[in-house]
Amino acid sequence: MMFDYVSFLQNLSNGVLIGGVYALIGVGLTLVFGVMKIINFAHGDFVILGMYCAVLLNSLLGWDPYLSLLVAMPLGFMAGALLQRLVLSRLMEAPPESSLLVTLGLALVIGNILLLTFGAEPKSVNVSYASSTVSLGKVSFSIILLLAGLATMVVIAGLYTVLNHTELGRAIRATADNRLGAELVGINTRWIEAVVFGIGMALAVTAGVVLIPLLFATPTFSGAIFTLKAFVVTVLGGLGNIGAAIAGGLLLGVVEVMGASYLTSDYRDAYGLLVFLLILLLRPEGLFGKTVKRV
Amino acid sequence: MSDQADNVLSVQNVDLGYGSLKVVFDASLTVKSGELVGLIGGNGSGKSTILRAVSGMIKPWKGTIHFDGQEVSGRKPHEMARLGLAHVPMGRQLFGNMTVHDNLLLGASLPAARDRRDENLEKVLTLFPDLKKYAREKAVQLSGGQQQMVAIARGLMLGPKMILLDEPSLGLSPLLVKDVMAAIRRVADTGMPILLVEQNVKQVLQVSDRAYVLENGYQVLDGPSSALQGNEMIKKAYLGL
Ligand SMILES: Nc1ncnc2c1ncn2[C@@H]1O[C@H](COP(=O)(O)OP(=O)(O)OP(=O)(O)O)[C@@H](O)[C@H]1O
Ligand SMILES: [Mg+2]
Numbered sequence: 368m369m370f371d372y373v374s375f376l377q378n379l380s381n382g383v384l385i386g387g388v389y390a391l392i393g394v395g396l397t398l399v400f401g402v403m404k405i406i407n408f409a410h411g412d413f414v415i416l417g418m419y420c421a422v423l424l425n426s427l428l429g430w431d432p433y434l435s436l437l438v439a440m441p442l443g444f445m446a447g448a449l450l451q452r453l454v455l456s457r458l459m460e461a462p463p464e465s466s467l468l469v470t471l472g473l474a475l476v477i478g479n480i481l482l483l484t485f486g487a488e489p490k491s492v493n494v495s496y497a498s499s500t501v502s503l504g505k506v507s508f509s510i511i512l513l514l515a516g517l518a519t520m521v522v523i524a525g526l527y528t529v530l531n532h533t534e535l536g537r538a539i540r541a542t543a544d545n546r547l548g549a550e551l552v553g554i555n556t557r558w559i560e561a562v563v564f565g566i567g568m569a570l571a572v573t574a575g576v577v578l579i580p581l582l583f584a585t586p587t588f589s590g591a592i593f594t595l596k597a598f599v600v601t602v603l604g605g606l607g608n609i610g611a612a613i614a615g616g617l618l619l620g621v622v623e624v625m626g627a628s629y630l631t632s633d634y635r636d637a638y639g640l641l642v643f644l645l646i647l648l649l650r651p652e653g654l655f656g657k658t659v660k661r662v
Numbered sequence: 663m664s665d666q667a668d669n670v671l672s673v674q675n676v677d678l679g680y681g682s683l684k685v686v687f688d689a690s691l692t693v694k695s696g697e698l699v700g701l702i703g704g705n706g707s708g709k710s711t712i713l714r715a716v717s718g719m720i721k722p723w724k725g726t727i728h729f730d731g732q733e734v735s736g737r738k739p740h741e742m743a744r745l746g747l748a749h750v751p752m753g754r755q756l757f758g759n760m761t762v763h764d765n766l767l768l769g770a771s772l773p774a775a776r777d778r779r780d781e782n783l784e785k786v787l788t789l790f791p792d793l794k795k796y797a798r799e800k801a802v803q804l805s806g807g808q809q810q811m812v813a814i815a816r817g818l819m820l821g822p823k824m825i826l827l828d829e830p831s832l833g834l835s836p837l838l839v840k841d842v843m844a845a846i847r848r849v850a851d852t853g854m855p856i857l858l859v860e861q862n863v864k865q866v867l868q869v870s871d872r873a874y875v876l877e878n879g880y881q882v883l884d885g886p887s888s889a890l891q892g893n894e895m896i897k898k899a900y901l902g903l
Contacts, residue, residue: 534776541757541768548755552816553743553772 373505378628379621384512385581386620387519388574392593393600393612394523395570401543401607402563405455405466409473411593413568417443417575418490418584419481425492432492432579433514439572447568448561455564456557474590481586489583497580515577522573523613526566530609539563543607592636599643604653611654618642618654668694669728670824670855671716676725676735678711684723686711686879693824693857698850700866700887701859702900703876709859710752712876713826716857717749718742730823744772746823752832754813758802762793762812765801769819778821786815789848807838811845824855831862843869863900867891 396410420439421432454473458466500507530536542549542559549556574593575584582589600619604611619639626638646654671693678686686708693699701709714720716727718739727735729747739749757765766786770779787794790811796804801812810830817825827846831839839862847869850856860866867873867887875883875896883890890896 537760537764537768538771540760540764544757544759545755547751548757549768549771550739551743551749551751551755552768552770552820553740553775554768555740 374628376506378624380506380508381512382621382624383617384508384516384620385624386617387516388578388616389596389600389619390613390616391519391522391570391574392597393604393616394526394609395567395574396597397601397604397607397609397612398526398570399564399567400601401609402539403451403455403560405458405463405470406598407564407567408467408470408594409477409590410470410567410571410597411595412474412477412590413443413447413571414575414578414593415481415584415586415590416477417572418579418582419485419575419586420572421492421576421579422485422490422584432494432576433518436518436573436576439576440569443572444565444569446565448565450568451561451564456560474594478587478590485586487586489585491583492579494580511580515581518573518577522570526570526609535562596639599639602653603643603646606653614654670695670730671857672726672728673712673716674726674728676712676715676722676727678708678715678720678722680711680720684879686715686876688725689876689879689881690725691857691874691881691884693855695855696850696853697872698847698856698858698870700870700873701857701876702861702863702866702873704861706878707876708879709876710828713749713828713857713859716742717747717826743820744774746820748817748820748822748825750813750817750825750827750830752828754809756801756809756812756816759800761798762801762804763797765812765816766793766819769816770821772820775820779819782819782821786818789818789852790815790845805838806834807841810834810838810842814842814845814849818849818854822854824857825849826857826859828859829861830858831860831865839865863896867896 392410392414396407399405399407417439420442421435424430424435424438425432450473454469455466458469494511496510499510501510501513502508530539538549538554539559539562541554542556546556596619600615601612603615603618622638622642623635627635669692673689673691675688675690676686677684677688689708689712691699691701701712703709711720715722715735716729718734718737718741721736726733729742729745732745734742734745737745757768766783767779770776770782775782792808793811793815796808801809804812814827814830830842830846834842843865846856846858858866858870867890870887872885873887873890874881875890883893883895
């Protein structure tokens with residue numbers, strides 16, 4: 368049997384595009400970790416919130432899902448900043464496991480509010496161009512996957528610019544690097560944390576919005592799956608490193624699509640975990656981590 | 663009493679401690695404009711504790727602290743920074759994974775300092791010309807002495823009225839200690855008042871104008887550094903003569 372290059376390229380491009388969205392989710396998680404040193408177990412539920420935001424605006428106002436980004440992103444940012452100020456900021460002096468309990472609790476609350484509001488049946492948004500494609504040679508690209516990839520690129524490029532070319536970004540990097548040092552030079556680190564958690568949530572809801580034409584949203588279950596994916600993506604790359612989270616996301620996307628296509632699609636979500644375990648066995652510091660710290 | 667008016671910093675009869683443990687007893691010191699003042703003493707004698715009280719990290723149990731003409735005891739560290747006090751802490755607390763240039767710019771994070779950032783950067787680079795060479799390197803890649811220069815320079819980027827230095831010689835080789843002390847003297851010669859905390863008594867007495875000696879929380883001596891260099895007790899206890 369001849370190796371089928373066309374379907375391989377097809378799978379590769381699909382994997383990269385969906386992986387871009389995973390990268391977007393992972394970048395939010397890793398940014399929050401880098402600055403606040405907590406793992407946000409509600410991150411996947413923020414993704415789901417983005418999905419339902421698009422569902423709601425579509426059913427009430429007939430909005431195209433991508434249009435709802437205009438509402439979802441600023442709202443996500445504000446909600447994240449508020450959550451940090453009102454809830455997470457109270458954990459500053461608390462032992463580390465309390466942030467785990469609080470964010471897990473947050474995940475439960477979000478999931479169940481969605482369940483009460485939208486019911487248990489899966490929801491999606493149908494767009495007229497859902498099955499449209501553009502072709503490049505024999506490889507065809509789904510429009511909605513391309514739009515997802517494009518949105519991801521724009522948002523990540525925007526984040527990169529903010530972090531590396533603005534005063535705010537410099538203050539964020541400084542806080543992630545050395546919190547005490549940041550306080551000594553007069554940076555208001557509590558304010559920076561609120562901004563960063565807001566950015567993390569804005570990235571997550573963005574991912575949710577661009578996924579809704581592709582996937583069904585369910586209230587309580589899919590949040591945990593996305594948190595898990597985000598966790599895999601960030602740990603694959605090395606926690607706290609944004610470039611690595613992007614690479615981790617792309618890798619996860621490709622692995623999932625390839626596995627589903629060449630093995631069996633029933634275990635799609637498991638392939639990522641399998642590669643995750645393998646990589647951690649071989650390189651406990653993650654793909655791009657510099658040093659192994661064993662205590 | 664000396665003329666209060668030209669004191670940038672005046673600590674009067676403070677008791678300081680942690681929890682219920684008192685570690686500094688009735689300490690007083692002043693720093694006048696343009697002075698480089700040393701605060702020396704052995705391990706655990708209370709030097710850093712006094713600095714912490716001045717920069718607002720702890721509140722005095724008794725006594726007063728005046729900075730730039732105002733009573734400031736009980737103010738928070740960011741308020742003290744805003745009033746123009748730069749604290750270069752022990753261990754430097756640089757942003758290790760960021761460039762030296764970024765570290766310096768971050769020294770001017772407060773709005774008032776931000777407005778004069780370019781001007782201050784130029785001044786600081788004239789004082790520490792070597793930093794130009796390392797501007798694009800990550801702070802963590804510099805030697806300990808270079809890192810200490812960055813820490814002092816970052817403090818100066820605040821455009822402060824006074825600067826507190828806590829053990830800048832810590833972990834440096836004797837040769838580098840000399841470099842750092844010379845740099846501190848250069849900063850003082852620009853008119854910047856400095857309170858320099860050190861265990862390295864010999865070096866401090868060589869560069870400072872005046873010094874206070876602390877032992878187990880009690881001030882045991884103070885005076886012009888040149889006089890202290892000749893003091894029998896200092897010679898025996900700290901200079902190993
Ligand atoms: N955070 C703290 N809590 C309780 N006790 C403290 C604390 N910091 C310092 N001490 C105690 O206060 C005393 C003075 O400490 P301080 O750090 O001021 O000494 P130092 O003169 O700076 O010493 P070194 O030269 O070792 O830095 C010591 O006995 C120390 O154990
Ligand atoms: Mg000390």
